[in-house]
Amino acid sequence: MERPPSPGWPFAVSGGWVYPACMSEPSAPDVEIRIEGLTKAFDGHAVLRGVDLDIQAGAFVAVVGGSGCGKSVLLNHILGLMQPDSGRVLVADPTVAEGPLLDLAVLDADRMSDIHTHWGVVFQRNALFSGTVLDNIGLWLEEVGHLDAADIEKMAQRVLAAVGLPSSADFLAGRVEALSGGMAKRIAIARALAMEPRCMFFDEPTTGLDPVTASQIQDLLLSTHVDERDGKARTTVVVTHDKDLLYRLRPRVVMLHEGRVSFDGPFEAFHASTSPIIRPYFELMPVLHQRGHS
Numbered sequence: 001m002e003r004p005p006s007p008g009w010p011f012a013v014s015g016g017w018v019y020p021a022c023m024s025e026p027s028a029p030d031v032e033i034r035i036e037g038l039t040k041a042f043d044g045h046a047v048l049r050g051v052d053l054d055i056q057a058g059a060f061v062a063v064v065g066g067s068g069c070g071k072s073v074l075l076n077h078i079l080g081l082m083q084p085d086s087g088r089v090l091v092a093d094p095t096v097a098e099g100p101l102l103d104l105a106v107l108d109a110d111r112m113s114d115i116h117t118h119w120g121v122v123f124q125r126n127a128l129f130s131g132t133v134l135d136n137i138g139l140w141l142e143e144v145g146h147l148d149a150a151d152i153e154k155m156a157q158r159v160l161a162a163v164g165l166p167s168s169a170d171f172l173a174g175r176v177e178a179l180s181g182g183m184a185k186r187i188a189i190a191r192a193l194a195m196e197p198r199c200m201f202f203d204e205p206t207t208g209l210d211p212v213t214a215s216q217i218q219d220l221l222l223s224t225h226v227d228e229r230d231g232k233a234r235t236t237v238v239v240t241h242d243k244d245l246l247y248r249l250r251p252r253v254v255m256l257h258e259g260r261v262s263f264d265g266p267f268e269a270f271h272a273s274t275s276p277i278i279r280p281y282f283e284l285m286p287v288l289h290q291r292g293h294s
């Protein structure tokens with residue numbers, strides 16, 4: 001198996017960890033992610049100019065906005081892959097029910113990695129590495145979860161079934177390079193699900209897919225939003241240009257514009273809005289989508 005030079009997602013095992021009081025915030029029962037006054041500039045160009053946002057546990061949120069408005073930059077801050085110039089990103093502590101929110105800026109690498117093991121991330125280009133389906137799904141189960149081969153195979157079969165793919169030995173032994181774009185996306189989702197995450201993050205999950213495959217992936221986003229083990233909703237955050245996804249899934253919509261949240265509410269209100277910022281954007285969404293991938 002060829003191992004990835006750098007993993008798509010930086011999992012690592014955390015030892016027993018006690019965080020000092022300065023790392024914690026007052027308890028916020030339903031908040032999974034809180035963003036306060038987040039700013040970020042690159043080479044003097046301000047991309048995020050003060051983003052404030054709460055995402056409740058179990059929410060399904062689509063982050064939209066024009067090309068280059070900072071959607072991926074925002075996602076990267078939530079994932080702890082970028083550091084804010086100012087402001088904070090706080091997240092629920094996955095190890096303590098209704099515990100204090102944790103400020104990402106003051107977590108050390110072990111603690112951050114520990115949090116990452118509770119999050120599933122599906123990158124735009126899937127971040128699969130050269131190898132078999134089983135290699136891709138099993139790597140972190142082995143390295144982080146310390147599962148043995150039999151349990152890894154069992155889990156792989158379960159998550160493949162959850163994403164509507166075969167779970168035969170032949171399929172598990174197949175190489176991911178041979179898969180279509182839609183199947184590769186399903187494998188990336190299956191890999192994320194295998195870690196039994198409490199949050200799922202998707203960066204433009206339907207970009208580059210044909211309309212039929214895109215609608216299947218949209219449905220998959222909805223089905224994977226619910227944890228099949230206990231029927232509880234995970235927290236799902238989707239960065240997207242896909243108007244069909246909004247129509248189909250009717251999520252809470254967060255729109256970024258000029259570095260701030262310019263709309264935050266149900267899809268129905270977004271759809272009905274006559275705002276001179278939202279209306280033209282919404283009408284042009286399919287054009288944006290096509291233009292980005294022509």
Ligand SMILES: Nc1ncnc2c1ncn2[C@@H]1O[C@H](COP(=O)(O)OP(=O)(O)OP(=O)(O)O)[C@@H](O)[C@H]1O
Nearest residue numbers: 042043047065066067068069070071072073074241
């Ligand atoms: N690491 C970086 N270094 C320099 N500039 C960056 C970096 N990451 C993002 N940017 C810039 O920040 C701006 C926002 O980028 P981002 O990728 O978040 O946009 P987006 O809203 O996701 O766009 P799209 O919908 O086209 O993917 C762009 O101008 C981009 O060039």
